[in-house]
Amino acid sequence: MLYSPAPLHIPDGFLSLMVSIVCWVAAALTLAAAISRTNRSLGERQIPLMGVMAAFIFAAQMINFPVAGGTSGHLLGGALAAIVLGPWAGMLVMTAVIAVQALLFQDGGLLVMGANILNMGLVTAAIGYGLYRLADGRSKTVKLGITGVAAWLSVMAGALLTSLQLWLSGTSPLQVVVPAMLGVHALIGVGEALITVSALGFILQTRPDLLGAESESSKAGKGWILAGGVISLFVVFLSPFASSHPDGLERVAEDLGFLQAGQAAPYNIVPDYTLPFLGQTALSTILAGALGAITVGLVVLLISRGIKAKT
């Protein structure tokens, strides 16, 4: 099979609308920063380069190696893309890969694409690049060692985020989804780390000039080290906690109101915050009426434009 779906791609229907929207907003804000940075720092030469590099990540995910009992390891590529292309370009490239996987192969949904981009493209790139910059100026062995840790952690971070989103959506209970996802991805992460390290080692050996050209100034590097470090610490501390004390995390989320917010539809949240003096039924009627009026207005507008286009 040329193309096999990876377990981290969430399909539509498995995340609640609220969680999907929050993830889309977070992904869109990060991507907006990535786009403005890329537009500023790179010439138009970079766009064909990034397109071909996105195709490279897509194709590289087909490279596999047999592990045992018919299973095989393969590359996800978020950390590698960020290290060889720089963090912002790496994020854009991974976003394009995830978008094509969702649009063309239905591997991952459209509404939940924000979550998939966040889990597999943005967080992986931040961890991969941030930790890699820690090794600035060190020997090749240290660089490759840190790259391996970063690649493994990037997969774990994606798995942790995915399980938290599934839990907040009410799709899977915390005490099952976190250990299951982290357990499976601890192994997948080892494959990712091995491939990323030897791919980077190969590039460092044959074309070290390609890697030097992409690195940013040391000041920008510090920010990335901080971002990557903070996310890594978050993963390192939250994963064991979530696996061993799911009740504790559940209680915290409930106290903060995350659980209810995650599972509710957006218009169910509005009453609690905006118009508390109105009764539940009255308000929902008004909201439903307003929603209906807006929809009907849009339908009329579209039809009128249709008539206009004809004449």
Place this chain on the structure above:
Amino acid sequence: MHSNAFNRYREKESFLHRLDPRVKVAATVAFIVSNALLPDGAWFAFAFAWAFLLACNLLSRLGASYTFKRSIIALPFALIAITVLFSVPGNPLAVFHFLNSTFAITDAGLLRFASILVRSWLSVQMAILLVAVTRFPDLVHALEHLRVPAILTTIIAFLYRYLFVLTDEVLRLLRARESRSAAAPGSRSGGGVAWRAKVAGNLAGQLFLRSYERSDRIHNAMLARGYAGRLYTLNPHEMRSKDYYAAAFALAFVFLTQLIGRF
């Protein structure tokens, strides 16, 4: 490689094929959002959405079961949700014992599980239909018209263009590895897992270098043909009256589905 391996477009002469890609993308997204908004167990609304999906299938002239046959792709992920059968509190429907613990499938759990599956199944089918009736370059242009940043749509367009080329490259690398991995009968070729992973990594590194050098050549060739940072299309992408009508109809349908699901 056969160039059709990544092509999901199915050539047909139909209303849906001719519809403006913007309308198709917007209607698909609206359909998926509507499914996510429906409460658990809104079976009438789900059935109504399914009827709409079947109608779209027929309208595309690809056959009523076209998307159904291709919709199993999301099923493996259902494993992740199977635990809600036991975890949502409710009246136990079936109780069984396994490894010294007791599991009870609750009615509320079953309702949630079935709803998640139906939502996912309906959504994935609409997405399958979208790419079956829309050429990928048109899809990318529709995204551009829908205000997706040009840098992203351009990267996606290039990704699609060179996907085929680089897949060929990967297949060559894999074939080369294969042909050097001969083994005597009964024994396995190659070293341990770490060694095999290293070889796979070297292939990835090699693929990176080839892709990088190729992108340089591509860029030079594009400059030679007058590339100035924009991709052009011959498709005019004009909204006609029937495109507006179709958009209005899809929106009205989504609203109706929500009404059915709620009252």
